[in-house]
Amino acid sequence: MTTAVRLSTHSRSPRAALSAIRDFDGPLLIDLDETLYLRNSTEDFIDCACPGLVAIVLLRVLDLLKPWRWTGGPATRDFWRVRTIGLLMPWTRGRWRRRAHRLAAEHANQPLIDTLNAHRSSAVIIITNGFAPIVGALVAGLGLSVHQVIAAGLSSARDRRIGKLRMAQEQLGDRIVGDALVLSDSLDDLPLLDACRRPLLTIWPGARFRSALARTYLPGQYLSQVKRPGERYIVRGILQEDFVFWVLASVGLAALPVLHVLGLGLLLLSFWTIYELGYVDNDRVAARYESDPKLSAAYHAAPVATPRVRPWIWALGSAALAITVLRWPAPPGIGDLAIWTGLLLALQLSFRFYNRLDKQTRIWPFAGLQLARAAAFAVLVPISPVGAMALGAHVLARWTPYLLYRIGGREWPDTRFHLVRLMFFGVLSGLLALAVGIAPLLDWTAAALLGWNLFRARKELLSMVNAASRIDRTPA
Template identity: 35%
Template sequence: MVEELNIVIKNQIECYKPNSTTTTIEAIKSASKDTPIILDFDETLLLRNSTAEYLNSLQPRLIGALLLRIFNYFQPWNWLPPSIRGKNSRDWFLIIGTTLLLPWTLLFWQNKAKQLAKDFSNKEIIAALNENNQADVVVATLGFNLIVLPILKHIPINYSQLISCRFWRGAIDRHKGKLQMVIDALGVEAVERSLVVTDSSDDIPLLAKAAQPYYVVWSQAKYTVPMNDLYLPFFYLEKVKRPGQKYLFKAILGEDLLIIWLSYSWLSYQPIIHALSMLLLLISFWCIYEVGYWENDLVAEKYEEKPVLSENYYNYQPISNVWQPWLWSFYFAVLGIILLVASQNKFVTANFSLENGKILALPLIKWISFLAVVRGCFWIYNYVNKRTRIWLYFPLQICRYFGYLLITPINLVGTILLVTQVLTRYMPYVLYRYGGGKMENWSQLPKRLLCCLVFVFILSALTVGSGDCSLILNQQALAILLWCFLQAGYRIWQEVRQIKPIYSDGTNQVAEKLAD
């Protein structure tokens, strides 16, 4: 049913595509006074999206960006009452939420709106409207009146009415839809004899109702993702590189961090402080490692015949200021090193002193130097061919898990866990590359089960070989084994359930017949 609806919408869009900007402008110029001209606002009369520009003007920008990140992650618009629940209320929730928390944004917006009107008004439409003085112009938008009005008053056109979403009741307006909003304001008869100009496929119902529908995408129009020029750790990873995978929580915090805690923090006399330091250093590491992901996409787009890029890649501005990740990384590194040194009881005095500064300097220099090496390795990885990348992926994984050895100790059990993780990440990658770079070759591998088996094998082999049962009979090893089995438990159960004799496996019977 959904596919059929999408086909219908696509066919309807095709009906309006022949309308060129030249044809549209001529129609506006020649419209009679009895033909209401209904103009879309965002990316039509204004060659930008007013809602996005407003969100991009939030001050302070860092707090604004964090708020947007939190809202977009938890999606509270899906918690609203059923009548206004869903993605139609997303923009309204973002506007009302950020405005209530950062109310001074409305003051800053007045100047920003004036500048937007000056820089991004659609000069062609303005000239056509001013030439047709008798035209009855109505601006209709699903944008919000408190955002649109400050812009519209600086656009030199005469309009009779602005139809837009209200601030407090914007969710209701958005769910009502533009067609119904326009009918409520103008009446059915006026809509049926109107000339409608819009760039949005969401306005198809309105176009279908109008006497003269013009579906036009203006070449100068551009949608800018709010706060897209401001770097936030993990944003590119979550939104662009691995959208929808929740990689931060599943792979980085849910896997890497636990492995680092079990390997390194377990040994500390102050494990909680040490664990916090490892968390901060992990974030510091990923601020730089993430730049490698961005660069990887950039290189793929530029040099590969069929680059594998997410749909979001073209919607989000790349990391334009490469120093921002380094600043974030350095900030988290300093905090992490302070906690790390504190967990090792190495501070000479309780307050800041030159001696304490010297104690902090060495591990910090080591860590920043290590990050520079990681960045260099990833750069080389990105600029060599795919086959060579197979061998460079291995040192990248070593850096990902063993780099902390430069500043904190580890024992044999922890080392075995790190070796296991490196191997079980590297082996699927080799299969992925030699399998033609198909993601299904990677995603179908039982990585957690493989990790469990490899750890048990290496630990058992070293225990038997050394004759030292303390390797396996200690709290750390038992905790790691428990974690491994919890991670792989469901997959182990799946594998056990499918065990059967070869003669009762239908797949094998078919294969034998084909072989004959």
Template identity: 35%
Template structure:
């Protein structure tokens, strides 16, 4: 694009124009520890504190300002690390094509005008290949007010109306239309090498792939991992513990550790499907998240989440308070840690094999994967016969649903009444054991009654649907 800049005052945008990235996102991307920074940014996007601000600051216009301020207050060392990071970014992402135009045409003045924040952009500008005559930006602490004013008003506060009217503006943003309309030479340019990269786009966060890449919009973590898998473990294991609260928390940590590995199996499954299947079933957001999950980080988080769970396990075993630590506890914890990592390795290997076998053979390994979600935890703890029957009901219900799906050759999961079927299986198993052993008391134990009530509640809608679909056989008669 031809630009006549010689002898003119040039007002140039920074983000994705002079600097081929977004300075705010790059700053937020430098938060350390990276995973905690990513968790914070996700939490802010969920809570949206910028909508809590009074007018006129309230709204998305203050989003970046809130994210920057809150992140800096929580991770104050970021400002120190940013100095060196900004130097690297300025070297890697300066718009060389635009710099050459400045050097060739000798504008009278170069003014950088941006809605970026001064503490963020100044280290970048300091490392540019030229020294601008002025920098107009948002103040760090008053950035919300400055962003509400807009770039044109910020420029007017520094330059005269005559200077603006005779100036040239180079920007990539249509949000600068007021400023573009006010100058003699407006240039709205989309630079091919410019890219908006969201902060923490490559950060690994446990269970993020499940929530946004594998099953977006389904609230899988809450509905399936917490409200199903964890509750099954509580009803089967924590119920009979002398310390049910501690046992429940312990099982939660171990379950999260387990799901770090299991989630990676889902990622691997989708990558294999994308590579080898003609019509893979992938979510619309799969491409955005598939490269975030790194195997080393997966194992690191699996270990980190397992440590408090294993510690609580030993506290329960030794009937100690959480503050008591001795050699016996640490030794036992180390042994259980080895057992737990061995179990996770087996799950990893099973899922790896499952992903690389044909779909009919997968039926048998699917049983092992489902069994690992329940019976695998018995490698470090125990349950009773009622818990075993709940585990068996859980595994068989999911396995049979999968068999129906695979053998039926459907492209999508059928509306199999899995929740009701689990309740049906548990009822059948508990009555069979009670009659077979003569221990009729287990039918009236509180554990049995609570499990049955929970299973019945979860399967109530499916039971109603089954009843509604039932009809007399004579209605199938065909009239000739």
């Protein structure tokens, strides 16, 4: 049976599901999250972690390491998240027990609970992928007479790996599962729905998946989860591109290279905290004023906090630390912080101006935003001449596909970014040599910049060479 047919066969409206439950004579296997409880118990448990900022950092580290690759894949991701919070922030369990009763009362699916309580002739069994130590406190506050709760354990990831059908078969037996009514909202439960006598796949009004710690702000959250979800953009687009050029263009002139790199890292955090605000404003303007806005699905789910003041606290605090490190052992000057603050204010105003322009006019200020990404740090630290050429090539290579996209394309063009940047770097470096002589191109900074550009463009360069052919070998 295809998935589409199964969905059509199993899907029922809330009213039809309640009617089917009242008419059914047999065991009732009822899902918990977003069914009996109109939110997600795992996310609400993690939301109790305090301080939230520490919890978010821990979860982001987990997302980077992906330890669930060795325990059964994404199905076991929540096992690692809950175990990490439980082990490193053990007071979260007490906070959850105190909060669970109130959450159960506020987000209980009352029509479903009333129907189940009135149907005394059938055993009500809750079956959930939620974790037993978490759902126990929640079920106690729902006001439901429950025969049994089948939930995932926290001693290992096995239950999450085998799924609900195997859990139900192991604890209830195949006969009870086969004779049961199963009510769930999740497509992940299709195997269990297929195995029972009366499957009900129902989406309940008021059910909402709310991400844990959605009210806690951390720089980069919006960029990685809303603006560019799944792209690892912070690593691939910022650290491997912008930050490497910041370092290579300036570290050759630094007295203390290690402190210089650390200071640039803090300055990058400060800069991107405000640049990210530009992305938030861009999406809000698009959602309000554009007929066909380019918004990710995560935008409407609002999984992360987007405050107005806290990003500035982060930006100014990390800038002050950056200036202290960059100027060490000399004392930091208030003038440096004033200059950087002015640049950040200009960046935010530029983004607000850019976001409110028509799309064709945006072509030109876009180059300015890319210049800020590439070279904002140069207002505080010196850069070498060949470093300036590399930054210019980086800006032009980023601006070129945007120009082509806005002029005539519906999709972002594949311009072979790294190869184009390598070409621009060669052209600008040649012009530099013509203007001041070849000396600036003979130091290790130039060699490092050329080497990095070649390394990043290696695949595109090889593809270009393999595809090249001469046209004078065969007459037309």
